[in-house]
Amino acid sequence: MSHKTDNTGFFRKVYRIVEQIPYGKVTTYGAIAEALGSKGAARMVGWALNSSKYNLKNLPAHRVVNRNGLLTGKRHFGGSEVMKTLLENEGLQIEDDRIINFREHFWKPLAGDKL
DNA sequence: ACACTGACCATAA
DNA sequence: ATTATGGCCAGTG
Numbered sequence: 001m002s003h004k005t006d007n008t009g010f011f012r013k014v015y016r017i018v019e020q021i022p023y024g025k026v027t028t029y030g031a032i033a034e035a036l037g038s039k040g041a042a043r044m045v046g047w048a049l050n051s052s053k054y055n056l057k058n059l060p061a062h063r064v065v066n067r068n069g070l071l072t073g074k075r076h077f078g079g080s081e082v083m084k085t086l087l088e089n090e091g092l093q094i095e096d097d098r099i100i101n102f103r104e105h106f107w108k109p110l111a112g113d114k115l
Numbered sequence: 116a117c118a119c120t121g122a123c124c125a126t127a128a
Numbered sequence: 129a130t131t132a133t134g135g136c137c138a139g140t141g
Binding site: 028029030033039040041042043044045046047048049050061064065066067071072073074075076077 | 120121122123124125
């Protein structure tokens with residue numbers, strides 16, 4: 001993995017969207033990939049966020065969950081409850097690694113922004 | 116250059 | 129309901 005700060009292309013676009021997720025809102029890997037024009041590249045979004053922990057530590061990566069509102073990335077936040085706690089601090093309710101009323105807190109990335 | 120992996124997703128059986 | 133499969137594409141060995 002690259003521990004550099006020179007993120008190019010796809011990764012940079014992912015970061016650009018993630019940093020726009022409003023406080024208390026969440027979005028999904030697939031939605032980000034779709035906004036980027038690569039619908040099937042949802043897996044790469046997670047991969048980009050994985051790298052982000054070496055580059056951009058302020059990135060609100062905890063606001064990205066899978067399409068079911070499941071905290072699938074929790075194991076990459078160090079402790080097992082870290083991601084959950086971060087979200088709860090933003091007013092979300094989580095039960096069994098799933099965001100309650102996920103749809104109401106979902107934020108759709110703006111597909112139009114050029115990045 | 117090739118094979119495999121991955122914080123995913125949609126579809127099919 | 130669950131499992132299997134293909135796609136997506138950057139990174140790594």
